[in-house]
Amino acid sequence: MTTHASLAENATTTRCTVSVEFARSLRRHVDCPPQSVDPGSLREVLLAALETAPALVSYVFDDQQAIRKHVAVFVNDEMVQDRVRLDRRLEGGDRVLVIQALTGG
Numbered sequence: 001m002t003t004h005a006s007l008a009e010n011a012t013t014t015r016c017t018v019s020v021e022f023a024r025s026l027r028r029h030v031d032c033p034p035q036s037v038d039p040g041s042l043r044e045v046l047l048a049a050l051e052t053a054p055a056l057v058s059y060v061f062d063d064q065q066a067i068r069k070h071v072a073v074f075v076n077d078e079m080v081q082d083r084v085r086l087d088r089r090l091e092g093g094d095r096v097l098v099i100q101a102l103t104g105g
Helices: 004-016 042-050 054-060
Strands: 018-022 035-037 071-075 095-100
Touching: 018 042, 035 042, 042 054, 042 071, 042 095
Parallel strands: 018 095
Antiparallel strands: 018 035, 071 095
């Protein structure tokens, strides 16, 4: 049974953390459930979320630590254009979605 106190605690936790979710197309390679991580730069947030699925790190990042071309990252429904710097500061309540980008012609 959910109490008012636990609902309030859950809402506070959600506002204080960044939500990171990996699309099913990525999770089929390695299971990585949605994560709630501390705010920080986009790079810090992604790496913190990937701690539970380290095998996905090389799928998301290339050898130069940039987001791979076949991966798209959205912050609050806005696609991240700069795949290299990843220094955008994320705050509690922000939402990150990592998906497999469509490529081809």
